[in-house]
Amino acid sequence: MPINPVFLNGKWLSIDQAMISPLDRGFLFADGCYEVIPIYNQKVFRLSDHLQRLEYSLQSLGIDSGYSNKDWVELFSHLVKQTDDKNYKSYIYLQITRGVESKRDHIVKEAIVPTVFCYAENTATLNDLPEAISVTLQEDIRWHRGDIKAISLLGSVLARRQAMDEGYDDCIFYRDNEIVESSSSNLFIVEGGVVKTPPLSNWLLGGITRLVLLELLEKYRIPFSVEPISVEQLHHASEIWLSSSIKELIPVRQIDGQLISNGEMGEVLKKIWDCWRQYIHSYSENQIESKLT
Ligand SMILES: Cc1ncc(COP(=O)(O)O)c(C=O)c1O
Structure with a gap:
């Protein structure tokens, strides 16, 4: 409220x-x-x-x-x-x-x-990772300017509602076999031990949480790559999570009924969650950016 x-x-x-x-x-x-x-x-x-x-x-x-x-x-x-x-x-x-x-x-x-x-x-403060969610894949019906944080969110609202009507928590959008993002978050996968997220383009929002995660991956020398991700890669990923300002990191345990890493929390995500929490805590204690003029 x-x-x-x-x-x-x-x-x-x-x-x-x-x-x-x-x-x-x-x-x-x-x-x-x-x-x-x-x-x-x-x-x-x-x-x-x-x-x-x-x-x-x-x-x-x-x-x-x-x-x-x-x-x-x-x-x-x-x-x-x-x-x-x-x-x-x-x-x-x-x-x-x-x-x-x-x-x-x-x-x-x-x-x-x-x-x-x-x-x-x-x-609410998120001390632990939120509960893992189930998602469905949907063709991206939204407009061509997902890079603008526009208030016209009907495409996302309808997609999310359809996903929930079908018994899922959320949806992941794809276009021409390429993964874009979720209805209100960015997306990361782990493939062969490497963290991957799609590159910025006009199709998706440049999330600030995504940006911070990329900085943390770099800082902690966790192998990562910003590259296009196909639908097949998503299905074969060993870990998947979503990122947003409100929810922070959200593990995905199932896509269209298929379990990701046997529905267990992945080791890479656990590590990134620790780095994230540490960053948030030191940020909230030390930084003075709100004084920016
Ligand atoms: C479509 C979409 N993608 C990604 C994000 C994540 O952005 P941020 O991390 O800045 O919250 C959001 C957040 O609202 C979003 O609506």
Whole structure:
């Protein structure tokens, strides 16, 4: 649940009072983008990476938010203070749409001010790896610009619902026999002892968790490769996991009913989980990135 008050267009309001016009282009056309930024121990996680991705999304959509990095930092500092100091993990949700127009029209003919909505939420701390999930493979029905963190998530919503209706927890998308990502996370496999993840492209989101994991693989000299992964490779992988800001790392135990490493937790993932937890703890104790201006 969002912590009150939430931020909407320069005002701090209770969530019940935060209203937007039905002529907002976010509502009419899903014309906007968003960010989800973890907070550990009241420190914003990898702020500059999240701000860089936000800027990339805004630029790709041609939206000028009117906010500088300094403005975002000031806003996030307020949100951080709202979080429970005894709750180790929280996150910031930020959504920016092109704004409210006077008449519904695909083409924006007038100068409009973007709508900015932002709040913080406390979440459960993940001390142990989340329970392993079952997934199904689905052809990627989403659009060609998965690299933009756009609010138009209908493709993912429908795919996830279909997966759940069929008794799976989530789905993994493929295109032309190549693995892309999951409905709301990136994907890693282990093949022949080497950790592999698909390269960034217009089809998938450049996850910040993925980025940190690649840094950790490098730092701890765990063999890895960023390369295209085929559907066959996925089926033969000895380990598979998903990565995202909210869920961190999620082991996959089954694909379309086929068990991965006999449904057991893989050794490589165990090691990476330890490196990840260590990184998160030292980050939340030492870093001062939330002071970025
Ligand atoms: C489609 C998709 N891919 C990957 C990710 C992982 O990104 P991050 O690690 O920055 O949360 C997300 C997160 O929401 C996502 O929606």
